[in-house]
Amino acid sequence: MNRTLTTLRVFNHNSTIPRIRSMATSLARHKIVVCTDLGPAAPLLTGRDDLDVISWTENRSCDRAWLLRNIVGAAGVVVCFQNAVDRELVDAAGPALRVVSTISVGHEHIDLKVMAERNIQVGYTPDILTDAVADSAVMLALMASRRAGQSYSFVQNNQWPSFYWTPFAFCGPQLSTTPFSPTRTVGFLGFGRIAHAVLKRVAAFGITHCIYTPRPGAADQSVRDVRLRDAHGLVSVAPVDLLTLARESDVLFVLAPGGATTRHIVNSEFLRQMRATSVLVNNGRGSVVDSAALARALADGWIWGAGLDVVEEEPQVGSDHPLVREPRCVVLPHIGSAASETRAEMATLTACNVLAGVMGEPLPVAIDYSTIA
Amino acid sequence: MNRTLTTLRVFNHNSTIPRIRSMATSLARHKIVVCTDLGPAAPLLTGRDDLDVISWTENRSCDRAWLLRNIVGAAGVVVCFQNAVDRELVDAAGPALRVVSTISVGHEHIDLKVMAERNIQVGYTPDILTDAVADSAVMLALMASRRAGQSYSFVQNNQWPSFYWTPFAFCGPQLSTTPFSPTRTVGFLGFGRIAHAVLKRVAAFGITHCIYTPRPGAADQSVRDVRLRDAHGLVSVAPVDLLTLARESDVLFVLAPGGATTRHIVNSEFLRQMRATSVLVNNGRGSVVDSAALARALADGWIWGAGLDVVEEEPQVGSDHPLVREPRCVVLPHIGSAASETRAEMATLTACNVLAGVMGEPLPVAIDYSTIA
Numbered sequence: 048m049n050r051t052l053t054t055l056r057v058f059n060h061n062s063t064i065p066r067i068r069s070m071a072t073s074l075a076r077h078k079i080v081v082c083t084d085l086g087p088a089a090p091l092l093t094g095r096d097d098l099d100v101i102s103w104t105e106n107r108s109c110d111r112a113w114l115l116r117n118i119v120g121a122a123g124v125v126v127c128f129q130n131a132v133d134r135e136l137v138d139a140a141g142p143a144l145r146v147v148s149t150i151s152v153g154h155e156h157i158d159l160k161v162m163a164e165r166n167i168q169v170g171y172t173p174d175i176l177t178d179a180v181a182d183s184a185v186m187l188a189l190m191a192s193r194r195a196g197q198s199y200s201f202v203q204n205n206q207w208p209s210f211y212w213t214p215f216a217f218c219g220p221q222l223s224t225t226p227f228s229p230t231r232t233v234g235f236l237g238f239g240r241i242a243h244a245v246l247k248r249v250a251a252f253g254i255t256h257c258i259y260t261p262r263p264g265a266a267d268q269s270v271r272d273v274r275l276r277d278a279h280g281l282v283s284v285a286p287v288d289l290l291t292l293a294r295e296s297d298v299l300f301v302l303a304p305g306g307a308t309t310r311h312i313v314n315s316e317f318l319r320q321m322r323a324t325s326v327l328v329n330n331g332r333g334s335v336v337d338s339a340a341l342a343r344a345l346a347d348g349w350i351w352g353a354g355l356d357v358v359e360e361e362p363q364v365g366s367d368h369p370l371v372r373e374p375r376c377v378v379l380p381h382i383g384s385a386a387s388e389t390r391a392e393m394a395t396l397t398a399c400n401v402l403a404g405v406m407g408e409p410l411p412v413a414i415d416y417s418t419i420a
Numbered sequence: 421m422n423r424t425l426t427t428l429r430v431f432n433h434n435s436t437i438p439r440i441r442s443m444a445t446s447l448a449r450h451k452i453v454v455c456t457d458l459g460p461a462a463p464l465l466t467g468r469d470d471l472d473v474i475s476w477t478e479n480r481s482c483d484r485a486w487l488l489r490n491i492v493g494a495a496g497v498v499v500c501f502q503n504a505v506d507r508e509l510v511d512a513a514g515p516a517l518r519v520v521s522t523i524s525v526g527h528e529h530i531d532l533k534v535m536a537e538r539n540i541q542v543g544y545t546p547d548i549l550t551d552a553v554a555d556s557a558v559m560l561a562l563m564a565s566r567r568a569g570q571s572y573s574f575v576q577n578n579q580w581p582s583f584y585w586t587p588f589a590f591c592g593p594q595l596s597t598t599p600f601s602p603t604r605t606v607g608f609l610g611f612g613r614i615a616h617a618v619l620k621r622v623a624a625f626g627i628t629h630c631i632y633t634p635r636p637g638a639a640d641q642s643v644r645d646v647r648l649r650d651a652h653g654l655v656s657v658a659p660v661d662l663l664t665l666a667r668e669s670d671v672l673f674v675l676a677p678g679g680a681t682t683r684h685i686v687n688s689e690f691l692r693q694m695r696a697t698s699v700l701v702n703n704g705r706g707s708v709v710d711s712a713a714l715a716r717a718l719a720d721g722w723i724w725g726a727g728l729d730v731v732e733e734e735p736q737v738g739s740d741h742p743l744v745r746e747p748r749c750v751v752l753p754h755i756g757s758a759a760s761e762t763r764a765e766m767a768t769l770t771a772c773n774v775l776a777g778v779m780g781e782p783l784p785v786a787i788d789y790s791t792i793a
Binding site for chain 1 (some may be wrong): 456457458479480481500501502523525548551553554555556558559562563565566567568569571572573574575576577578579580582583584585586587588589590591592593594595596597598600601620621624625626697733734735736737738739740744750751752753754755758759760761762763765766767
């Protein structure tokens with residue numbers, strides 16, 4: 048268990064929250080604005096009479112105007128990726144604002160430079176979603192290779208009753224190894240915590256080789272790689288260059304963060320090097336993959352299929368989007384971490400972060416500005 | 421590696437086929453009727469000039485009349501589950517018929533009593549599809565819990581651009597354990613080779629407990645269960661009664677064979693005992709699950725979701741079928757073993773079985789009548 052979750056566990060026990068509660072009684076009544084649904088964790092905030100909690104409750108994304116109006120005098124604000132937290136918002140809040148708590152691992156919507164200037168703590172929810180996203184990545188790998196989107200639509204569209212079964216109908220490459228096809232290589236673009244969790248899962252399908260591209264300037268990881276190899280019974284775990292990653296991956300998992308440095312790493316040049324039987328999975332950031340290039344790669348058979356939880360144009364990904372129209376492309380609406388247990392834990396941590404912040408306590412899990420800038 | 425695959429591997433090497441070839445030159449030219457597509461394995465038969473191979477090539481299921489006309493004088497016939505092999509067919513073939521080779525693990529379409537009477541060998545393709553079906557079972561478990569059918573349709577139906585994201589949208593139970601939700605029980609109705617392969621895979625998702633219903637009168641398997649438990653790092657592997665299986669499974673995999681003894685084991689009474697967060701996966705036989713009862717269980721929230729590769733009414737499962745209409749039911753058109761590698765291996769074994777049979781050799785993998793009757 049890692050540090051974050053240990054901290055969260057402490058917060059879920061009775062030891063810490065009562066301490067905050069007792070402090071609160073000696074302080075002014077704090078205002079917290081909540082822009083998103085915290086589900087089962089909401090009562091951690093709304094159930095307290097020492098707080099003034101204002102929640103957005105409409106069944107649509109929180110209005111910017113509503114937020115600007117209500118944040119005046121707030122000590123804390125709970126946001127999700129849809130709510131930009133910038134200089135304008137901080138100015139509207141005024142000097143009472145001590146903490147921004149986002150229910151996300153990403154923080155592109157928060158201007159960290161402004162937060163640092165104003166000494167506003169920023170809480171977020173990393174790590175917790177690792178298992179849920181890893182589950183989703185394995186699901187997408189299976190769905191893309193085994194044509195689950197196509198065959199699901201086939202049944203939905205009333206085609207099963209007239210299906211002419213043949214031994215090779217709906218066939219696609221097998222994720223697991225077999226005695227006659229005894230090797231399989233998974234590649235990772237982005238080899239962090241989620242990638243390791245995916246590797247653990249796919250190893251049980253008989254995967255034999257793991258390759259990944261290290262971050263530029265990253266320290267040698269050969270000791271860790273041997274440990275991973277042995278822990279999962281693989282033949283090898285090895286860093287490779289980008290071209291080798293494209294050429295040798297049977298399944299390529301894109302789990303890299305967004306931003307300018309990773310934009311369109313998966314482009315036409317990369318995709319042309321992949322195998323005709325290979326599958327691309329993107330659970331990272333849409334911007335890493337060039338949508339137009341991927342649509343062409345699928346249409347022209349450079350690769351077998353794709354499973355995407357993120358798309359660079361999201362949410363402007365309509366039914367006429369070239370990737371949605373590709374029969375061997377499974378597009379899901381960014382639900383990689385949408386597992387009930389995980390989202391409840393994220394919501395709980397989000398509530399605990401904002402609570403600690405308004406009380407002037409260190410947050411259970413805060414963004415360290417010094418590592419960002 | 422098991423016996424079947426070792427035998428098949430021998431067949432894929434050069435040692436055995438040339439021996440058959442040399443024998444064939446000293447024998448009459450054998451007639452083989454092929455009713456189904458053998459894909460990359462077809463040339464094993466059609467590429468030989470010592471055989472008279474007649475293949476059904478139309479893009480629809482093989483006509484019975486065509487088969488009855490062409491089987492006259494045949495020494496071997498290659499069939500799939502769509503082609504009934506009964507007394508009428510054997511009579512039409514005449515005394516030359518030595519072997520029926522089916523590209524399937526099931527043999528409900530073959531009258532084994534008649535085959536035994538006439539001393540006709542029956543080849544089939546068990547075991548090979550274990551890994552492909554296990555992959556598909558894990559995929560269906562993930563799809564059913566994480567609402568992949570619903571969310572895939574959502575994107576296909578142009579709904580992503582207007583999606584109001586909230587932290588609990590599209591959430592469903594998480595297959596993998598988390599530090600806050602640290603136990604998970606998988607149940608198996610039918611605990612044979614495929615179930616063991618599924619168990620190996622889901623163990624890597626952090627599953628902690630495995631329960632199964634033993635076959636009536638089966639020998640004690642506690643030694644095997646301890647071995648499975650330790651091999652996969654589980655807390656326990658244990659036989660239970662049917663009621664406990666229903667009550668305690670977070671994910672229930674139906675992998676039982678068909679027939680009268682297993683018909684509708686999963687009925688209303690069973691489903692009412694399951695948890696509201698549990699998921700049912702059927703990769704076994706459709707007849708084991710009462711479709712009407714399952715549709716009601718989903719509609720009324722007795723269980724969370726279902727992933728079905730088989731349905732009792734198949735292929736008469738149209739878009740108006742109550743299970744196809746249930747949003748949390750993922751129905752796929754019986755493609756559990758439809759992985760390219762596996763189907764190519766099944767086709768190769770099917771070709772090798774018919775070849776050996778017409779030459780009067782023992783089949784690489786034959787049905788042993790004595791264990792059936």
